[in-house]
Amino acid sequence: MRHTNYIGAFIAFICLILGQPIQAQVHQLTMDNAVKLALDKNRDLQVATLETAKSAQKVQEARGYALPTVAGSAQYLYYINKQVSFLPGSFVGLSDNQLATFRVGGSNALLGGVTVSQPLFQASVRSGIRVAQLDESATTEALNDVRATVVTVVKKAYLDVLITQEQLRLQQQRVARNQQALKDSRSLLAQGRASRVDTLRAFVTVENLRPTVIQLTNRIGITKTILKRTMGLDELEIIDLQDSLRYDEALFSSPGSDAFLDAVQARPEVRRLELIEKLNREQIVLQAAEKQPKLSAIGLVQSQSQANNFQLGDYKWPVSSFVGLQVNVPIFTGFRTNSRIQQAQITRRQSETQVANLKAIVRAEVKIGLANVEEARLRIETQHQTITVAELGYRITSDRWKQGISSRLDLSDAELSLTQAKSNYLQAVYDFLTATVDLDKVLGRVK
Template sequence: MIKNDYLDYKTGLHRLKFFIYSLLLVIGYWLLAATSYSETLNLEQCIEIALKENPKIKIAEQKIISAKAKKTEAFSGYLPNISGNFSYLKKSEVEGADSLAGLTSASPSFKISFSDEIYDSKLSLTQPVFMWGKIYHSNKQSKLNYKYYEEDYKKIKQDTIFSVKEAFYKVILAKQMVSIAKEAFEVNTYHLKSVEKFYQEGKVSSYDVSRAKVLVANSKTNLIRSENGFDLAKQSLINVLNIKNNDIEFLGELIYMLTEQDLNNLVEKALNNRPEIKQMLLQKQISESLVKLIAAGNKPNIVVIGSAEWQNTELEKKNWYNTWSAAAVLNIPIFDGLSTYYKTKQAKSNLEQVILSKELLEEGIKLEVRSAYFSYKQAKGSIEANKENVSAAKENYFTAQKRFDLGLMSNLEVRDAQLDLTQAETNYAQALYDYNLAIALIERAIGMEAK
């Protein structure tokens, strides 16, 4: 019997362990699935991840939550302050207690004052009635401060999106540079074989062979450098996304989508939409409200106070002695040592600084928009100039190589054609990168709303 019970106990224990291990595996798999990402990511997916994982955005979200709580807290200044307390007093000696013994019609308050035990319960209320705008401006500042952090959140989102686009475009550019370098290496390797063949036939000199080998070595070095640059660009993007997975392939291409941009329209959009401008306008309103709040520091205020009190000599008694009082208090500050005057002067100076800072910010934003616009125009012109150049350079190289194979063109001319092709492809890829980056710069410069 004991043996069977022991076996049942062992079986149950094994089942419990199996259940716990299974549960841990399921939880671990769920956590891994929740934090891992696909092995291939495009630009839109990268932006989505960055907006979710970026610590700066999380901090900005918490600032909004804090500002919202502060806004609710400030409204409490309009509401009454109610407090209650209960006390018990025990006296070691009661003066006049003997004279009280002969009194039968003494008032409850008189009896309580000569009692050796007193139970006291009190409820107090304080209600601001007129504070010369102190509560109003305190509320106004908290509301403006909440809006300020909302704009700060928008700015951080826009900056994050731009950082992702910039890093993503660098990855795509680096990937194209690897392809160009690989193509150049293969072309030079093929050309070296042709030169070595002609050397064996006595058609070219050893110098031509040596030059062809140098080109292969240089192109190999450039390929290694390009591959390292590609790995570095990928790691930079992974850091921007704030993820741990390094085995990710980024899919996309640098496209040329013709768009027309008007400088004056861009400047106008920037001045209307940039979160920094809106923040500065809010900061100006906050500073104006602060001037009025500080100036009210030496102004009269009215407060209503009231209290109700219950006393008894025994806790169990039902009939407690009750008193109440109410008062309206007018407080008139007479002299505060000029403290309010100088605090107000400081606040007005800070307000003037905000106004001047806003003007500087507007000029800086205008310059930023112009810089992005001219980068866009330059990249656009470079694309149009280099697009046909790549096709021509490819045709020239293949023609030169065929003529060289037929002995109709020198080794030097083939090398020049190959260098022209590599340079044309590099310039075109760089122009595409500059164009896409310029569009991203314009979107950030005009404060385009993050979707």
């Protein structure tokens, strides 16, 4: 009975534990931590990393063509009708123009051997290795490009969450100001110093602001979902952002006078295209090498035996072997090699055009990126002063309204101007931060 009570108590305890809601772990994320998580968990980056591993194996494969090839073979044959050999008829008393047939060999035939082939001269092997190495380097630059893109996207997604949170906070402040105005209006109405219309207008203003609060609250969840997906986190994970949306010009390092040249040298996609151009040049050499002769050393060791039974211990296993040189000289391939050379030359010209086009795009992106940063910085300075003036105007208008000097409409206009000034400043800070993130990618400064 005592054991039964213990078991019942244990089961009840387990049920109690299982019945409690499991508290999900909250990730306290700074922007730097978000970037580190993304570099570790982002699936696009994982795919690009695997691609670099595959290109490294291609280099090993290309080098393998310069190594000897060793192949073993074994064969068993059962002759339903034994092999036939032909001899001159004179051997068996027939006329000279007749042939005699003899069935020779055993019913069971066994054959085994080892073949070795070592390339001695094959120009395509060296070119193939260089092509594989260039492809590996280009794939590494593609990985760097994906990494820079992931870092940029994560930072911008992080900023999207921050600005949405700040917009919600700004809207909640606006609701609080209008709720206070509604409270003051009701108080003044009770004193006979405000009209019922002003009170109704204040009530309607407060209620019209509530849907925006709901919308922004929902948008925070959406932007966090996008951020988690970009970082590679599960949808059920809970994140709490620790950074704030603030303006600090010291965080932005202005590029030098040769920003375009620095960007061209630092951008991984530019380096990748330049490597692809070199790869395409080497492809021409590789295809041309197919016209050259190929020299290989070959060898064979072989043993065979035949018998009419399976008494393997009585079998004779004579061994034959040879070594030699094999030359393969292409004479006519149906113009396939020439066609492949022409294709490689066209591809090289395409890559040259792509490199020139990308450099022109980089030049434009640098110019646009610098202009966006400067524009956002000027807007921040202007809006910072505007907020100070708007706050002073709202306080003066609020005091005048309480004294019955200003109308409710004047107070609404002052409150709207204050909200707009804060919203414009918030948007300018967001635009400045996103512009610096974009500019870092444009200049190739994302590490």
